Amino acid sequence: MQGFALYPFDPPGDIAALRADLRSWLAANQPQDDVVFRANCWASFDPDFSRALGAAGYVGMTLPARYGGGDRHPLERYVVIEELLAAGAPVGAHWIADRQTGPLILRYGSEEQRQRYLPGIARGELYACIGLSEPGAGSDLAAVRTTARETAEGWRINGQKIWTTGAHFSHIMLTLVRTEEGSERNAGLSQLLIDLDTPGITIRPIIDMAGHHDFNEVFFDDVLVPLGALVGERGQGWKQVTAELGLERSGPERYLSSHALLVALIDAAGPHPDPALATLIGELTAEMWTLRQLSMSTAAKLAAGEDPMVEASVVKELGNAFEQDMPRRVQAIVTSGWDDENDLAKLLRALLIASPSFSLRGGTREVIRGIIARGLGLR
Amino acid sequence: MSAARNMLCDTARAVFAEAAMVGIAPVGEAGFGLLLVPEAEGGFGGDWGDVNAVLQIAGVVVPDLPVAELIAGETLQPAATVSLMAGAMGQALALSIDHVNTRQQFGRPLGKFQAVQQSLAVMACEVRAVEAAAAALAARLDAVGLDAAAADFEIAAAKLRANRAVGVVTAIAHQVHGAIGFTEEYDLHRVTVPLMRWRGAHGNDAFWAARLGRQVAALGGRGLWETMTARGA
Numbered sequence A: 001m002q003g004f005a006l007y008p009f010d011p012p013g014d015i016a017a018l019r020a021d022l023r024s025w026l027a028a029n030q031p032q033d034d035v036v037f038r039a040n041c042w043a044s045f046d047p048d049f050s051r052a053l054g055a056a057g058y059v060g061m062t063l064p065a066r067y068g069g070g071d072r073h074p075l076e077r078y079v080v081i082e083e084l085l086a087a088g089a090p091v092g093a094h095w096i097a098d099r100q101t102g103p104l105i106l107r108y109g110s111e112e113q114r115q116r117y118l119p120g121i122a123r124g125e126l127y128a129c130i131g132l133s134e135p136g137a138g139s140d141l142a143a144v145r146t147t148a149r150e151t152a153e154g155w156r157i158n159g160q161k162i163w164t165t166g167a168h169f170s171h172i173m174l175t176l177v178r179t180e181e182g183s184e185r186n187a188g189l190s191q192l193l194i195d196l197d198t199p200g201i202t203i204r205p206i207i208d209m210a211g212h213h214d215f216n217e218v219f220f221d222d223v224l225v226p227l228g229a230l231v232g233e234r235g236q237g238w239k240q241v242t243a244e245l246g247l248e249r250s251g252p253e254r255y256l257s258s259h260a261l262l263v264a265l266i267d268a269a270g271p272h273p274d275p276a277l278a279t280l281i282g283e284l285t286a287e288m289w290t291l292r293q294l295s296m297s298t299a300a301k302l303a304a305g306e307d308p309m310v311e312a313s314v315v316k317e318l319g320n321a322f323e324q325d326m327p328r329r330v331q332a333i334v335t336s337g338w339d340d341e342n343d344l345a346k347l348l349r350a351l352l353i354a355s356p357s358f359s360l361r362g363g364t365r366e367v368i369r370g371i372i373a374r375g376l377g378l379r
Numbered sequence B: 001m002s003a004a005r006n007m008l009c010d011t012a013r014a015v016f017a018e019a020a021m022v023g024i025a026p027v028g029e030a031g032f033g034l035l036l037v038p039e040a041e042g043g044f045g046g047d048w049g050d051v052n053a054v055l056q057i058a059g060v061v062v063p064d065l066p067v068a069e070l071i072a073g074e075t076l077q078p079a080a081t082v083s084l085m086a087g088a089m090g091q092a093l094a095l096s097i098d099h100v101n102t103r104q105q106f107g108r109p110l111g112k113f114q115a116v117q118q119s120l121a122v123m124a125c126e127v128r129a130v131e132a133a134a135a136a137l138a139a140r141l142d143a144v145g146l147d148a149a150a151a152d153f154e155i156a157a158a159k160l161r162a163n164r165a166v167g168v169v170t171a172i173a174h175q176v177h178g179a180i181g182f183t184e185e186y187d188l189h190r191v192t193v194p195l196m197r198w199r200g201a202h203g204n205d206a207f208w209a210a211r212l213g214r215q216v217a218a219l220g221g222r223g224l225w226e227t228m229t230a231r232g233a
């Protein structure tokens, strides 16, 4: 990874107009709910908002028009996503379907799967979850044990997934399963697209330390799905999942999901902040500006068809560190009671509690650093 | 990189290597002082992207010679320093990778130990961040015709980000090198000591943080995002 240069972020079309249109749409349509809903807003579930956003053409933007998509360039979508996150819009319901499941179905799915799922995704009505982790397979994802056996009637699935974000409101789960009997590690894995209303599936909530119900455990007990549920190539699940994780790591959500706190800090500081506050605002701004450059460059590289695995990991690592650091540093200098009810105090509390998860989901800090080290030629 | 810029970099490497032994004279004679001067005025008509590339090389090969002062005026020295720092950090990383892949302890190259790998990953992230900051600053300066006042936000953000990377980069580079990196003979200090110096030159952390912080406070919370997106991409 020597000789790094920024990849030019050069979306087609009138980007200033795209931003302006979306900003005025948000002014009219973003719900005025509690400010904590704006922090970590890619976890904020609001299906009415998702549907309205879909109707306005801001979901499934890069999908082809024949599947209900917007036929837009990936970097136009990037601009829309960063605007939504910076505004703290509640994009949690459709987030995973829009970001990764839709593109993955388009890339690897059958024509039948595309016609069946993509239009709903683009309308902001069909939601998806990611079935990777299992009790025995966390960082060591190749230890997946959930099995799918091919039978005359279809795939018969047995096993368990865990930490599945949004399984309780999702319609489909893209599931990593072992299809080849006796296979080990990353061989013999495949991806199945499973309708979550299929008999034999049990979804149980796991309440997180903030008291929220975001993730779940999901049990498969002799679940039968059609053979057509296979996504892509049988036995190529590992390769497909790795590609999917690339989409997941470098997006603007890695540094913008706590933006509401920075906004509240600046507003609370007023136009003439004391030196300590000015210094903190300056440092956070410099970090955020730099992260934006890195994230845009990585997005541009992805859009050009390259595979910036290492750069994407750099964005995640630095973004996670920034977002975990921010609430701690704000707390260190702002006088604010833990239970205070002003915007700044509420955001601070919510993000201090949410922040440990940032360097766990989507690959832990140690795993991400390992990927970077491999890119440096050390492994 | 364009072919023209590649050629410029090749020239810079050759000329700076000579200057490292005899002093600044060859740099002036090769015309680097005219890099930013328009062609119509007898210069090379280069842009800040060129300056960024050249100064990254200068930051490695001739960190103690006034190459930045030869190329750019006073108001652009903070921006020039960011490029010098990006170059020196890239070199500190390259030396570190090379060292841990060669030096063996416990029967293995150091780079096979996870603790060492994780440290170098942290360092690489900082280096990438500074390289990105230098490149984005160059894009802004070129978009505003090298008007430092019109790039005040980016100069402040980039110099501050570069300053803040110095501690992590120099500390990890020296840690993975062990005692050899602490010697006069070995090349590491030729980039780490200049990095320590540049952190305090043309505005230390406190200077740029307070300045950027006051600028952002005047914009207001939402204004920060609107301003940032209006200024680039």
Ligand SMILES: Cc1cc2nc3c(=O)[nH]c(=O)nc-3n(C[C@H](O)[C@H](O)[C@H](O)COP(=O)(O)OP(=O)(O)OC[C@H]3O[C@@H](n4cnc5c(N)ncnc54)[C@H](O)[C@@H]3O)c2cc1C
Binding pocket: A129, A130, A131, A132, A133, A134, A137, A138, A139, A140, A162, A163, A164, A165, A166, A215, A357, A360, A361, A362, A363, A364, A365, A366, A367
């Ligand atoms: C909020 C949240 C949402 C999530 N959503 C989803 C989801 O939607 N779908 C899904 O499939 N999963 C999801 N996950 C799970 C997530 O992917 C896992 O938590 C993650 O992969 C780590 O696995 P683990 O929790 O079992 O931790 P472990 O793998 O047990 O790791 C614990 C610690 O040990 C470290 N460690 C492990 N192995 C090594 C090693 N070889 N070297 C060095 N250190 C190591 C880890 O880095 C970590 O710090 C979610 C997690 C969270 C917190």
